[in-house]
Every structure is written in structure tokens, then in C-alpha cells.
Amino acid sequence: xxxxxxxxxxxxxxxxxxxxxxxxxxxxxxxxxxxxxxxxxxxxxxxxxxxxxxxxxxxxxxxxxxxxxxxxxxxxxxxxxxxxxxxxxxxxxxxxxxxxxxxxxxxxxxxxxxxxxxx
Amino acid sequence: xxxxxxxxxxxxxxxxxxxxxxxxxxxxxxxxxxxxxxxxxxxxxxxxxxxxxxxxxxxxxxxxxxxxxxxxxxxxxxxxxxxxxxxxxxxxxxxxxxxxxxxxxxxxxxxxxxxx
Numbered sequence: 001x002x003x004x005x006x007x008x009x010x011x012x013x014x015x016x017x018x019x020x021x022x023x024x025x026x027x028x029x030x031x032x033x034x035x036x037x038x039x040x041x042x043x044x045x046x047x048x049x050x051x052x053x054x055x056x057x058x059x060x061x062x063x064x065x066x067x068x069x070x071x072x073x074x075x076x077x078x079x080x081x082x083x084x085x086x087x088x089x090x091x092x093x094x095x096x097x098x099x100x101x102x103x104x105x106x107x108x109x110x111x112x113x114x115x116x117x118x119x
Numbered sequence: 120x121x122x123x124x125x126x127x128x129x130x131x132x133x134x135x136x137x138x139x140x141x142x143x144x145x146x147x148x149x150x151x152x153x154x155x156x157x158x159x160x161x162x163x164x165x166x167x168x169x170x171x172x173x174x175x176x177x178x179x180x181x182x183x184x185x186x187x188x189x190x191x192x193x194x195x196x197x198x199x200x201x202x203x204x205x206x207x208x209x210x211x212x213x214x215x216x217x218x219x220x221x222x223x224x225x226x227x228x229x230x231x232x233x234x235x
Contacts, residue, residue, distance in 0.1 A: 111161045
């Protein structure tokens with residue numbers, strides 16, 4: 001099975017400063033990777049996805065992530081945090097296209113990183 | 120606008136009672152999923168369905184049941200056999216259930232289930 005590890009359960013930043021949320025994945029292949037965001041008592045919203053095209057992926061709301069195969073990482077960044085960015089963020093890997101994986105493209109979720117933005 | 124509707128938003132269960140969570144989508148998606156979310160544990164897959172009249176167990180199916188009689192509907196029943204049902208339940212869907220599904224999943228806004 002695929003897996004992801006989010007290295008920080010909580011990250012706090014001041015408004016206007018950069019955001020870095022770290023994610024490492026476990027796979028012998030190049031998997032499909034996603035970042036989702038969840039606001040309180042809401043469902044998950046897709047921020048961006050990597051599916052073996054460009055290694056630097058741009059998403060919504062100014063977020064981007066870089067796929068680094070040598071480091072098995074897919075860290076999420078944003079140059080300048082906004083108060084509205086405060087939420088929980090999930091790094092997610094799919095087993096679609098992985099030998100032995102499912103045809104469905106099952107998702108495997110990290111435990112989440114809670115981002116707090118101070119004014 | 121297309122989307123996924125989960126109801127109710129909050130649900131309370133008495134000991135020994137079965138409850139059913141509703142999930143309806145108008146996205147014309149083939150595949151649908153149910154996840155359970157507990158604090159600090161991410162999302163865990165309960166059941167999924169790739170096509171009408173077919174569904175598969177996920178990682179934590181014990182104490183739950185589902186049906187998929189219509190493409191747009193995928194209700195989840197939490198049975199009395201589920202001893203720790205208090206959690207946030209999320210329904211999701213994605214286009215393509217037949218082997219080409221690398222598209223992102225779309226999520227509903229969840230149902231929070233609590234035990235009385």
C-alpha cells in the first residue's frame with residue numbers, strides 16, 4: 001500500500017510570511033499526489049495535484065508544490081500567508097497506475113497539518 | 120451547480136440503534152466513497168463503489184453497510200455492531216469507476232455522528 005507522512009501536525013505562521021507544509025511519500029514508483037484543504041466542519045477541497053507532468057505544480061489560492069523523486073517529497077508552499085489560509089491540510093497519494101495498485105485509484109491520506117495564521 | 124450533498128449535518132445515535140447517513144451527487148460520477156475522519160488520523164476508507172450495484176470494503180468496513188442502487192446515491196448505515204461510531208463521516212465521488220480514475224475526488228460537507 002502507498003503511504004504519506006506529514007512531518008508536522010501543526011504549523012503556525014504570521015500573516016504575510018511564507019508557508020511550508022512538508023510531506024514525504026512512500027513508493028517505489030512515481031505516484032499521483034494531491035494536496036487537499038479542509039476548513040472546520042467542511043469537506044475537503046482540492047488544492048493541487050501531481051500526475052507525472054511538470055514537477056512544480058501550481059494550485060489554487062497561490063499554493064504550489066514541488067515533486068522531488070530523489071527525496072520522495074511533495075512539500076506545499078505559499079509565498080505569503082493570508083488569514084483565510086488557516087485550515088487543515090492533507091497530503092494524499094493515489095495508487096493509480098502503480099503495479100499491484102487498484103484500478104480505482106485509491107487514495108491514502110496523511111494525518112493532516114493544522115495551519116494557524118497569526119495576524 | 121453540481122456537487123455532493125450529505126445529510127443530516129449532525130446525527131445522534133442511541134446505543135443499539137442503526138442510523139443511515141445520506142450521500143447524493145449530481146456530478147454524474149461513477150465511483151463513490153465513504154470515509155471516516157477522527158482527530159489526528161486523517162481519513163480512512165470505509166466502503167467504495169465503482170459502479171451501480173457493486174461495492175467493496177475499504178480498510179475499516181466492520182460495523183458499517185452500504186448500498187448502491189442508483190448512480191447518484193450511496194447511503195451508509197452505521198450498525199449497532201460499530202462500537203465506536205462517534206466521528207466525522209465524509210462522502211466523495213470521482214469520475215470514472217472502470218479503471219481510468221486518476222481524477223481528484225470531490226467531497227461533501229460531512230455528517231458528524233455522536234452517541235447519546
